[in-house]
Amino acid sequence: MATRERTRKARSREQRHDYLLSEAQLEEMYYYMLLARRLSERMLILNRQGRAPFVIAGAGQEAAQVGAAMALERGTDFLAPYYRDLAMNLVFGMTAREAMLNVLGKRDDPNSYGRQMPAHWSSPSRRIVTQSSVVATQLVHAVGIALGARLRGEQLVVMACCGEGATSRGDFHEALNFAAIHRLPVIFFVENNGYAISERTEKEMPVPHVADRARAYDMQAAVVDGMDCVAVYQTVKPAVDQARRGGGPWLIEAKCYRLWAHSSEDDDSRYRPRKELEEWAKKDPITVFRERVLADGIFPREDLEEIEAHVQEEVRDAVEWALAQPDPAPEDALTHVYKER
């Protein structure tokens, strides 16, 4: 993987105190955020070309996703993502090519082999848990994984993700309740992008912050600026470390913004003022990150441009390659209803 090469290439210096991250980690952050955005842009183009029936993306939420996922131990910790979490899955090892197979519903898409709508992630070997379109059900699964791991004596953390809309469902509350009773190592990571399709947060909950819901479960909670990848990492990492040591679950709310419509089928101009969108677009997490690391002199401009060129090439390759991959055989639909012993 290109990222790994980049990580090795990165000059090793002392961690910078203002970031609490190594240069390699900062490069990784930029790379994953950018890769997710560029992939999503290409997916939308494929949709408009009639080649991908449906696209649902996380534009505007990349900082939240990458900052949170990088706080986990890949290969050890579990990720129970939701449909907007492309960037998280990339951090967990999903490749650009696989993401493209997914949006095209190709035979070899490891997420569901053409069986689910795009963005319903799964990769058991990477500890990415399969999810459905039903929101919040995955939060309870995450709690079950944490319970199973405790019973087996494996020390790990499970991150369960959802949007703020899902926090009104019963499964959200049942998951928090059980995790808190048993002090299980689960990080409930809520990406509050301000909208559940067209409904603003104030129609979804009577409290100003999703994090307020933690109080009912005597659970540790934090609110973080989800447009700031470094801030998200700095908030999530200590919570993950503490949970790993037996400190119990956390509810972390990342305040971000959905820069695009709900999905390729949605027209957000019906319900969202353009003025509001323009204001938030100025806070685009990828642009903000780029400007900040440049202003702080972390990287020379050429380094970032190198990443950008690399991402562009990776996405181009992924699209070209994935389009040429075989579709599933229709009759494959009949297989794997049950697991054979």
Next chain:
Amino acid sequence: MAEVSVLEAVRLALDEALARDERTFILGEDVEAGGVFRATEGLAAKYPGRVIDTPLAESSIVGIAIGAAHYGMRPIAEIQFADFIHAAFDQLCSEASRWCYRTRGDAWLPLVVRTPWGGGVHGGQHHSQSIEAYYAHMPGLKVVAPSFPADYRSLLLAAVEDPNPVIFLEHKRTYRLIRQELNGAPAETRIGRARIARRGGDLALYAYGLMLHECLAAAEELAAEGIECTVVDLLSLRPLDTETVLEAAKATGKVLIVHEDTLTGGFGAEIAALIAEHAFEYLDAPVRRLCGPDIPPIPYHPAMEAFFMPDRQKIAAAARDLAAY
């Protein structure tokens, strides 16, 4: 070995499952104290930390079991009464049933959900119902409904070892009512096979749970009158042993399907359709169903409950009528 009840057979199987495999654990409401029916009595002390009380929240009981099974455990979840399982319908049908399918076999769920079902205990509308038709409709789930203690024991163990989600239905009226000497008793060990519990050439009765015992009692009564019945103990509703179902229909030419669940869309409709489709030319009479009436089940008053439930007299009457056709 002395006779054991259905309840004791369930407890024996749970004990064996916990002893056999460290990945096995039990979760549910009141299970640490033994459960409201005492199915898990003594197990929390014998297997510390592996019998886990949950909050009164069915969706999370099943959902947590799903997560643990995905991780590699073999959870046995208890839903205290089948009537309350619908709060977990989403977790069972939208999640568990298709976990394997939607990952094309990359992930799977060795998961058992045990739940007491059925009427005859004055449980009223929410402690008496039959829920099998909802769940047997769902590809990806298995639904097992035994009748005899030996099958309860062997099929519960089979369910625990199955790599798929199994809903294991325990008829609560039979918990203490039905007893059997396990030694030498026929015990089905494979999910998906039915058993011919009695052979007779005049007509075939199909049932599971309490109704199977009512059918056997009716068959005994009818035999004295010269009407010989085959009785099919279905044991598993999904997968269904279509071979045995059709064999009995073909051998007798007359079919009476009995269940407590309400008539319309009940599991009997599936048996009837199957026989109509594949054994039509063997039939000497229309396929008949004796089921609960199409009202919200089951009224509380003992007289109304008895009116609702099929029983040996009603079965015998329907069978006489069918035999005379």
